[in-house]
Amino acid sequence: MERYLVVLIVVIAMVMIPCSSSASLVTFIFGDSLTEVGNNNYLQLSxxxxxxPHYGVDFNGGKATGRFTNGRTIGDIISDKLGISSPPPYLSLSPTDDAILKGVNYASGGAGILNETGLYFIERLSFDDQIKNFEATKQSMKTKIGDEAANKLCNEAVYFIGIGSNDYVNNFLQPFLEDGQQYTHDEFLGLLISTLGEQLTRLHQVGARKMVFHGLGPLGCIPSQRAKSSRGQCLGQVNLWVQQFNSKVKKLIATLxxxxxxxxxIFADTYQAxxxxxxxPSAYGFKVSNTSCCNVDTKLGGLxxxxxxxxxxxxxxxxWDAFHPSDAANVVLAEHFFSTIISKSPSPAPQPSH
Incomplete structure (x- = not known):
């Protein structure tokens, strides 16, 4: 069967699982503050x-959990749509915890594709760190259920990956950091893509097969970037760079x-949405999209x-703040992300080389 039909069937299966069997679906989430559910709470110096407060004001219980929004992340909402519990933060689990067999969230605020991204946050889990933690999880699985069962679980799990925003916002676009001075954008983009290719290959080596990479949104339009414009407008150059990044990742995924x-x-491109x-914003029931609900100081971090x-x-x-969508916006974005991975029909590709 041609590859694109295989991929499409897999994705449809992901979202059409009956409620009676949905508990068997395992998801692993990698990323940054857009999908974090509390890992950084366990990093003392982060x-x-x-x-x-006021994070979590609209989350169940009304208390902050380490999510960078007033309520749910996109990952929370998608998990709910899949009929499963949102995976817990990796750092909240012990290696012997049975929860590792049901899915884990490795995402960390400030994380990037590059290890130097977000350096001034002192502690955060880069994508490399997250992959290392997944490798540790795999070893713990083998101890608990044996090699064959652990390999089967990892092969059949779904991996949601959303990372790269911080490589721009908290690296390349910061004038006092080395990467923005050392590289042209073409050079920086090349570094991002080559590094990401190695990282996705590592995940594959550990057992990841069904991976969904969430492309970047228009970073030039988030409040922290608009604040750099004298008239509070979107930064066109930043958005152009983001589109170039998305295009390169799409080609990388086809190659992999x-x-x-x-x-x-699968590459989920939600940039235009x-x-x-x-x-x-009014078309989606919103009134304000050029500034945040929380009155933040972008000069002091924007949280x-x-x-x-x-x-x-x-x-x-x-x-919600200078960087992150509100709970209400995350609902809209999750719906579009969900429909994107259902309807996506990747181009035919050659059978994998052995």
């Missing part, structure tokens, strides 16, 4: 934390699918601090 045995990688949400003032109606705002 400056990339959201475990204080052609060469990694049994690989079923996010841009439309920002440019036409929603305990003494910050909140907007009167949180569901009117696309953004």
């Amino acid at each position: 400056l990339a934390k959201s475990n204080y 699918n052609a060469h990694l045995p049994s690989s079923q990688l 996010v841009l439309d949400l920002i440019e036409n 929603c601090l305990p003494n910050s003032k909140l907007c009167s109606n949180r569901s009117d705002y696309v953004f």
